[in-house]
Amino acid sequence: MQKNSFTVTEALIKMQRYCAYQDRCHKEVTDKLYQMRMIPEAIDHIIGQLIQDNFLNEERFARSFARGKFKYKKWGRRRIVQELKQREISKFMIDIALKEISEYDYLNTFHELAEKRNQQISESNKLKRKKKLADYLLYRGWESHLVYEKVNELV
Incomplete structure (x- = not known):
């Protein structure tokens, strides 16, 4: 069974759609690109382009993640922090995200x-x-x- 191979442009378009659907963190996008069998150089290029075009924004992701999990799933701060750490979000960004909750x-x-x-x-x-x-x-x-x-x- 042959898996699809993508050009950098096709992968970029696919990732733009993926990020436009909902906020994503760098780790989710990187994992998705590895699943698409992209080489590390292509992954770096695509991630850079997504950041530049504001499809990928770690602060925006962390803030909306914290807001959403608190508001809809009624998670406490410890669970939110743990989940953000699993997604490799920096301590600085986690602190910013937690300010979303009064x-x-x-x-x-x-x-x-x-x-x-x-x-x-x-x-x-x-x-x-x-x-x-x-x-x-x-x-x-x-x-x-x-x-x-x-x-x-x-x-």
């Missing part, structure tokens, strides 16, 4: 999420109930001091 919204969302989840847990044993609620919130990336404070308050 402290008021952050705590408000946390309290709503904790209370909603507490209602959903049918466990009657107090310790098991606390563990289930804490595990859920920690998995979502909320800070442990917030989680344990809230769990003790609710249960």
